[in-house]
Amino acid sequence: MSHENHDYPQILRSHGYRVTPQRLIVLDAVCEITGHATLADIHAKVIELDPRIDLSTIYRALDVWCAVGLLVESEIGDEGKVYKISGESNHHHLVCQSCGVVTTISGTALDAMVAEIHTRYDFQINVDHLTLQGKCSRCQMTGLT
Amino acid sequence: MSHENHDYPQILRSHGYRVTPQRLIVLDAVCEITGHATLADIHAKVIELDPRIDLSTIYRALDVWCAVGLLVESEIGDEGKVYKISGESNHHHLVCQSCGVVTTISGTALDAMVAEIHTRYDFQINVDHLTLQGKCSRCQMTGLT
DNA sequence: TTCCTTGTTGCAAAAATTCGCAGTAAATCA
DNA sequence: TGATTTACTGCGAATTTTTGCAACAAGGAA
Numbered sequence: 207m208s209h210e211n212h213d214y215p216q217i218l219r220s221h222g223y224r225v226t227p228q229r230l231i232v233l234d235a236v237c238e239i240t241g242h243a244t245l246a247d248i249h250a251k252v253i254e255l256d257p258r259i260d261l262s263t264i265y266r267a268l269d270v271w272c273a274v275g276l277l278v279e280s281e282i283g284d285e286g287k288v289y290k291i292s293g294e295s296n297h298h299h300l301v302c303q304s305c306g307v308v309t310t311i312s313g314t315a316l317d318a319m320v321a322e323i324h325t326r327y328d329f330q331i332n333v334d335h336l337t338l339q340g341k342c343s344r345c346q347m348t349g350l351t
Numbered sequence: 352m353s354h355e356n357h358d359y360p361q362i363l364r365s366h367g368y369r370v371t372p373q374r375l376i377v378l379d380a381v382c383e384i385t386g387h388a389t390l391a392d393i394h395a396k397v398i399e400l401d402p403r404i405d406l407s408t409i410y411r412a413l414d415v416w417c418a419v420g421l422l423v424e425s426e427i428g429d430e431g432k433v434y435k436i437s438g439e440s441n442h443h444h445l446v447c448q449s450c451g452v453v454t455t456i457s458g459t460a461l462d463a464m465v466a467e468i469h470t471r472y473d474f475q476i477n478v479d480h481l482t483l484q485g486k487c488s489r490c491q492m493t494g495l496t
Numbered sequence: 497t498t499c500c501t502t503g504t505t506g507c508a509a510a511a512a513t514t515c516g517c518a519g520t521a522a523a524t525c526a
Numbered sequence: 527t528g529a530t531t532t533a534c535t536g537c538g539a540a541t542t543t544t545t546g547c548a549a550c551a552a553g554g555a556a
Contacts, residue, residue: 224522224533245512260536265513275448286512300474303420311472319464327456328488329445338481343473369503369552390542405506410543431542 214276221274231255232267236277242288280337282308298336304345359421366419376400377412381422387433425482427453443481449490 214233215225223229235251236243248268252259268289271277278292282299284306296313313333320331359378360370368374380396381388393413397404413434416422423437427444429451441458458478465476 219523222533226522226534228535258536261512262514262537263535266534273448300468300472300476302474303418303477309472309474311468315468315471316464318467319461322463323445323456323460323483326460327445327454328491329447329454329485330491331445331483331485332448333485336483338468338476340474340476346473346475364553367503371504371552373505403506406542407507407544408505411504 212276217274217276218270223270223274227256228259228263229267229270231259232264233271233276236268236271236289237291242280242282242290244285244288248289275332278332278334282337292334296334298333298338300338300340300342302342302345303339304341307342307344309342357421362419362421363415368415368419372401373404373408374412374415376404377409378416378421381413381416381434382436387425387427387435389430389433393434420477423477423479427482437479441479443478443483445483445485445487447487447490448484449486452487454487 214230218225218229231252232248235248235255238251239247245264245268249261249264252264268277268279272279272289276292277289279287279289280299281287282301298311298313298316300309300311302308316333316336320333323329323331359375363370363374376397377393380393380400383396384392390409390413394406394409397409413422413424417424417434421437422434424432424434425444426432427446442455443458443461445454445456447453461478461481465478468474468476
């Protein structure tokens with residue numbers, strides 16, 4: 207995992223946040239969960255590492271890590287919001303609004319779009335783990351709206 | 352508004368849903384609100400039209416309208432989820448993750464991307480009212496992560 | 497119409513998420 | 527180091543969102 211490559215305390219400080227054991231534990235918890243971590247996953251893992259950490263603290267810590275860009279939050283279909291390490295296993299999801307099927311596409315599939323938005327609007331899209339809604343090939347044929 | 356152009360009861364039925372006054376009132380409420388409608392907006396308007404409609408019914412009705420594709424839900428920065436009529440005032444949002452500023456871009460700006468995904472994955476993205484996270488030009492220069 | 501079947505509603509209760517605040521502990525400076 | 531400042535935590539409570547269920551009503555058949 208990319209957990210080893212950064213100076214997490216420094217990242218927090220550079221954004222004006224303080225470095226606290228609770229925040230580091232929450233980050234550790236997400237790192238130890240492979241794939242997408244739900245809040246329940248994270249909570250369970252955090253409790254394991256330190257049972258005194260409150261649920262509200264977990265919510266706040268996740269917000270902080272998302273704010274500094276180290277975690278990304280996304281909403282894939284069913285199980286609510288999920289979190290993962292930013293930049294890890296770069297990919298996106300196509301979620302069918304009719305049948306709910308989730309297709310994973312490569313992280314570079316949207317590079318051209320990102321480049322164009324950057325050229326036209328001077329805006330750097332964070333494409334890390336984007337979720338796009340739409341219709342899969344099968345549901346397009348059924349003709350439902 | 353595009354409210355007049357469709358046979359809403361038929362849309363519901365074709366998806367296996369029943370047509371109920373509550374659902375129509377919720378749709379009316381969203382239509383009467385210009386721009387993005389928050390849940391509070393919608394609730395207030397629905398209560399005005401029929402005070403006996405329960406909040407949970409509003410949540411469920413919004414889900415139904417999103418499921419049939421008549422409403423779209425999105426999360427722009429601050430005020431939680433917002434709803435709007437699908438296809439109306441086609442545009443997207445670029446939300447800066449550092450400073451929160453929201454830039455609105457034209458609905459056709461992403462056409463090339465949509466076309467490519469369709470070609471490569473046979474997936475028809477619903478680009479109606481997409482929200483992309485990233486960094487605005489000013490925050491790119493500050494160099495914060 | 498009237499009678500069924502079964503999806504929907506309103507209500508109340510549960511679950512999830514956010515908020516306020518006093519105590520605690522990072523970070524800075526002497 | 528030790529003192530000071532102020533952000534952060536844990537806790538309780540408020541708020542928001544979801545869920546279970548009995549009564550109700552929409553849609554189809556007779």
